[in-house]
Amino acid sequence: MHPTPVAIVGPTASGKSSLAIAVARRLGGEVVNIDSMQLYRGMDIGTAKLRPHERGGVSHHVLDIWDVTHTASVAEYGDIARSTVERLRSAGTVPVLVGGSMMYVQSVVDQWEFPPTDPDVRARYMQLQDKIGPAGMHERLRAVDPAAAEIIEPNDPRRNVRALEVIELTGKPFAASQPPKDAPPRWGTHLIGLAVDMEWLGPRIEQRTREMFDQGFIEEVRQLRECGLTASSTAGRAIGYAQVLAHLRGEISAEQAYDDTVRATRRYVRRQRSWFKRDPRISWIDAADRPEEQALTLLDTWGYHLHDNAAE
Structure with missing residues (x-):
């Protein structure tokens, strides 16, 4: 019988990475990344990507798979991540999924049939965006689908174009094309969410951001710019x-x-908390x-075998 995955989700700077390592060590598992920006090679400091010596001897998967010039695709990522989970399960290893990228989480744990595309419709919205800018497109999205605007970054x-395309092609809100949050998760995955209070998380965001800049974040971005990182790219x-x-x-x-950066992180955290809060399948911990x-305690309740090797 193949092992059941565990997913650890929640907002930025809530401690997901360290918890995932602790859980993986106790389960004899391996980590599968579901942070969309940790997929990019060289984007290390600004994504708080754990360096190899910080991973507690736990193997990590689906990291550093794209160059910064690559246009991210939830569908492409989902194919890679799901095949990785299947491979680990087939080997008898517990996959420990970890990250806070909302739609990327869905692409792994949910049965998501991606909606159709239409090059003509997309081109029309792209032309409109050239005229009114990304902020104008985001306001247009907010006018027709406020829920979609809450989860998609204004920049x-x-x-933004994809959401408007889906809305036009399906005649339904963008969320209607996404899997329902009350459906059983793929593989029976158990989801653990890290609940936070902003009075606790706010200083952590500021500290983490300050550490990023102190550790050479600006130089990292300067080097990545030489490798093709631009403001218009997904990574940029x-x-x-x-x-x-x-x-x-x-x-x-x-x-x-x-x-x-601190302000943008706080805004993103608000969207993450709102998104994950609506998922009734998540078991929350403080x-x-x-x-x-x-x-x-949750893992024990769910019947996982816990190894006594956390201190090794």
């Missing part, structure tokens, strides 16, 4: 990277890039109160 022109719109690119163009100071103990 993500590709996804990532939180932090977009702000530092603006600094490197001379538009804002380094301190302003830091401040803007991120600020011994989350590992809480997670292990």
Whole structure:
């Protein structure tokens, strides 16, 4: 019988990565990444990607698979991640999925039939976006589908266009094309969510962002720009990277890039909390109160075999 995966989800800076390692070690499992920006090679500091020596001896999968010039695709990622999970399960290894990228989580744990595309419809919206800009497109999306606008970044022109395309082609809200959140998750996956209070998380976001800049984040972005990172690319719109690119163009100071990154992270966290809160399949634990103990209690309740090797 193939093992049942565990997914650890929740907002940025809530401690998902460290919890995933602790859980994987106790289950003899391996980590599968579901953070959309950790898929890019070289995007390390700004995504808080754990370095190999920080991974506790646990194998990590679906990291560093794309160049920064690659246009991200939820469908493409889902195919890669699902095949990785299947391979681990076939080998008798528990996959521990971890990340906070909302639609990427869905692409793995849900039966998601991606809606159709129409090149003519998409081209028309692209032309409109050229006229009114990404912010204008996001406002247009908000007018026809406020729920979709809540989960899609205002500065993500590709996804804004895609959402409007889907709405036009299906005649339904963008969310209607997504799998229902009350459907059984693929493979019977157990989902653990890290619940946070913003009074606790806010200082962690600021500290993490300050550490990023202190560790050479600006230099990382400068080097990635030489490898093709641009403001219009998927990777270049990532939180932090977009702000530092603006600094490197001379538009804002380094301190302003830091401040803007903190604000953008806080906005994204609000969307993450709202999105995951609507999923009734998630079992929530308090991120600020011994989350590992809480997670292990859940795993024991669910019948997982816990190895006594966490301290090795």
